[in-house]
Amino acid sequence: MNKPTLIIANKNYSSWSLRPYMAMAQFGIPFDEKLIPFGEPEFGKAVRRHSKAGLVPVLKHKGLVIWDSLAIMEYLAETWPKKQMWPKNKAASAIARAISAEMHSGFKALRGVCPMNLRRSPKPITVNDALLKDVARFEYIVAECRKDYSTGGPFLIGKFSLADAMFTPLVTRLETYAFTVKPTTLAYMNAIIKTTAFQSWKAAALKEKWIVPEDEVD
Numbered sequence: 001m002n003k004p005t006l007i008i009a010n011k012n013y014s015s016w017s018l019r020p021y022m023a024m025a026q027f028g029i030p031f032d033e034k035l036i037p038f039g040e041p042e043f044g045k046a047v048r049r050h051s052k053a054g055l056v057p058v059l060k061h062k063g064l065v066i067w068d069s070l071a072i073m074e075y076l077a078e079t080w081p082k083k084q085m086w087p088k089n090k091a092a093s094a095i096a097r098a099i100s101a102e103m104h105s106g107f108k109a110l111r112g113v114c115p116m117n118l119r120r121s122p123k124p125i126t127v128n129d130a131l132l133k134d135v136a137r138f139e140y141i142v143a144e145c146r147k148d149y150s151t152g153g154p155f156l157i158g159k160f161s162l163a164d165a166m167f168t169p170l171v172t173r174l175e176t177y178a179f180t181v182k183p184t185t186l187a188y189m190n191a192i193i194k195t196t197a198f199q200s201w202k203a204a205a206l207k208e209k210w211i212v213p214e215d216e217v218d
Ligand SMILES: N[C@@H](CCC(=O)N[C@@H](CS)C(=O)NCC(=O)O)C(=O)O
Pocket: 009, 013, 014, 015, 016, 017, 044, 054, 055, 056, 057, 067, 068, 069, 070, 104, 217, 218
């Protein structure tokens, strides 16, 4: 099987790029990586050479171009079914998909006010109601998932799944902006942070030299 290529932006800042990287790295899918740095004048043009949507991530595989993180997740799950990237159990899989879709379209306050920036030293910011509502919703999701699915492992549905890949950037935001969270949430965050996939992404992010204004990243 030809190796797919994942097109991403800076590992320090690109939260959407991190999601499919987490999935592919954590599930052991070999892939090539092409990084197009944000903030360079040619960014948009360089991305549009691969996908007319002009956004990263983009996955290229066997002549197909798949843009959008959630569509990439579905493609990976269908192409490598033996990896069981969504939970096998139908009810668990439905929950994993629902929370992944909610992540994809929601948590706007956290995404807007707390951009992913892995090089930023953890420090709190002034919070507002919208931010606290997003954090509370995430904590509720973690608590419910852990209550129902804690037997298979430390992740949302027990074993690592695509839902965890979707939530990884949010976990980094809570850490970077030093939110106070409940022990169950913290335990989940630590499980994500300890994954080999996240550790390898972060090590590369810390070596990057690009500095991009935070209002230009998502
Ligand atoms: N819904 C898209 C969002 C992708 C997205 O917003 N990507 C950002 C980088 S993390 C981007 O390419 N921004 C460049 C721009 O807005 O020009 C997904 O799920 O992949």
